[in-house]
Each structure stands twice: as structure tokens, then as C-alpha cells.
Amino acid sequence: MNLLSRRIRGFRLVDLVGLGLLAVIILGVYLAKTVAGRERAEIATVERQIKSEKARIRLLQAEVAHLEQPGRMERLSTVYLGLEPVSETREARPDQLAELAIKGPPAKDAAYSPVAAMVNRGASTAGVPPPPPAEGVAVKLAEAKTQ
Numbered sequence: 259m260n261l262l263s264r265r266i267r268g269f270r271l272v273d274l275v276g277l278g279l280l281a282v283i284i285l286g287v288y289l290a291k292t293v294a295g296r297e298r299a300e301i302a303t304v305e306r307q308i309k310s311e312k313a314r315i316r317l318l319q320a321e322v323a324h325l326e327q328p329g330r331m332e333r334l335s336t337v338y339l340g341l342e343p344v345s346e347t348r349e350a351r352p353d354q355l356a357e358l359a360i361k362g363p364p365a366k367d368a369a370y371s372p373v374a375a376m377v378n379r380g381a382s383t384a385g386v387p388p389p390p391p392a393e394g395v396a397v398k399l400a401e402a403k404t405q
Contacts, residue, residue, distance in 0.1 A: 264271045324330070335341040350358055 266274060332343075
């Protein structure tokens with residue numbers, strides 16, 4: 259008897275091997291399709307995240323454009339910092355630069371700035387915390403009362 263024509267319980271061996279291979283192929287295709295479906299779902303999720311992040315980036319860029327408007331910056335600097343545009347008397351012509359270099363910078367006391375007030379240890383300025391104590395000066399801390 260030939261191996262290919264051998265019968266097992268009424269079926270030829272070739273038929274049984276073919277049926278087994280067919281079952282393995284069907285199972286493989288099913289698993290591949292399932293894995294591909296999961297990956298497709300993950301890709302769709304990532305694409306949705308990318309789309310929402312792009313929308314957020316556009317929103318933030320619009321907000322930055324609004325916050326950086328020159329008119330708004332000028333208004334805020336005038337209201338909160340007391341700054342104003344430079345007057346013509348503070349501008350120098352190119353021929354005056356040598357004179358100004360010889361004079362040097364203005365005195366620190368004449369400059370109005372919170373930093374100058376802290377450096378010069380001058381009188382406190384509204385909205386500016388007092389300067390830290392000098393080195394070697396004892397600082398008394400408040401003690402908490404215990405009951």
C-alpha cells in the first residue's frame with residue numbers, strides 16, 4: 259500500500275493532511291486579520307490625537323499672537339510699569355555718541371527702577387518688596403505659639 263492511498267477510518271491520509279493544512283491556514287488568516295484590525299484601531303486613535311494636538315497648537319499660536327500685539331504690550335507697560343515712549347530729548351544723534359560715552363551712564367539714584375531701588379537700598383517703592391537684610395545682620399523670626 260502506498261502512503262498517499264492509505265486509509266484511516268475511511269479517509270485517505272492525503273485528505274486528512276490537506277484538511278489539517280486548510281485549518282492552519284484559516285486560523286492564520288483569522289489571526290492576521292484580528293491583529294491588523296487592532297493596529298488599524300491604534301492608528302486611528304493616534305491620528306485623532308495628532309488632529310487634536312494640531313488644533314491645540316493653532317489655538318496656542320493664536321493666543322500668542324494676541325498676547326504679543328504691540329498695542330497691547332504698550333498699554334500694559336504704561337498701566338502696570340509706568341513706562342512711556344522715549345521722548346526726543348532722550349534720543350541721541352550719531353554725532354552726540356562720543357559726548358555721551360565720555361559722560362558715562364546716568365547715576366543709579368536718578369534711574370527709576372525697582373532693581374535700582376534695591377541695589378541702592380533706597381526708600382521702598384510701591385509694589386516692590388523691601389531689600390534683603392545686609393550680611394551679618396541678625397534677623398528675628400516669629401515663633402509659633404504651642405498650646
